[in-house]
Amino acid sequence: MSEEKKEEVTTEEVVEETCETATEEVEVKEETSEDKIAQLEAKLKESEDKYLRVHADFENIKKRLEREKYQAIDYASEKFAKDLLSPIDTLEMALAAEEAAKDMPSDELLGKLKEGVELTIKNFYTAFEKHDISEVEADGEFDPNFHDAVMQIDSPDHEDGMIVQRLQKGYKLKERLLRPAMVSICKK
Incomplete structure (x- = not known):
């Protein structure tokens, strides 16, 4: 009987030790779970922050592109308008030449005016060609x-x-x- 008691005590001790070990593991798991929750919350906040930044960048780009689109529409004919300045300058020079050539014979004046108009038309066609x-x-x-x-x-x-x-x-x-x-x- 004494051997049986020894075995029982030993078994009880083993059971006690196993319970203590299991309790420690549960506590370790609880700490790990709390740590994981904290880590996941930190990652969630980081992801939310990244999302908000990307969304703000997207909205800024969208607004900039919208503004650029309206500017492109408003100023689409700018190059063409610049190319039309040359024919206008030619016409103004023709009018100024007529004023300066009052003492010139009318045949010569008519020839110069015709030449100026032809040059102006040529300038218009050059501008047209540039812009298809x-x-x-x-x-x-x-x-x-x-x-x-x-x-x-x-x-x-x-x-x-x-x-x-x-x-x-x-x-x-x-x-x-x-x-x-x-x-x-x-x-x-």
């Missing part, structure tokens, strides 16, 4: 997409529906029609 503005072709067959027929005339030299005469030039910006060519067409 081109004339609408007004030869051949009538196309309602590019021509505006204002008259119908009989012409033995042309077939029915063909353009006889261009009355006003038409213009395109790239492939978009700015103004149709005003034409007369043959009607038989």
Whole structure:
């Protein structure tokens, strides 16, 4: 019996030790859980902060792009307007030359004015070319997409529906029609 008591005591001691160890592990797990919760809360705050910063950056970029878009629309024709300054300068010089040449013979003055107008037209066409503005072709067959027929005339030299005469030039910006060519067409 004494051996049995020894074994029982030993078993009780083992059970006691196991309980103590289990309690310590639970306490360690509780501390670990609290630490993990604190760590997760810190990560959550960090993620929220990053989100708010990224969102603020996005909103700032969005506002900047919106502002730039409206500026681009407002100033889209700036380059074209600058290119039109040269023809205006040429016209003003022609008027100033007319004032300065009062004692010049009228034939010579007319020749200089004609030369100034031709130079101005050349400057306009140069500006148009720079900005992909081109004339609408007004030869051949009538196309309602590019021509505006204002008259119908009989012409033995042309077939029915063909353009006889261009009355006003038409213009395109790239492939978009700015103004149709005003034409007369043959009607038989």
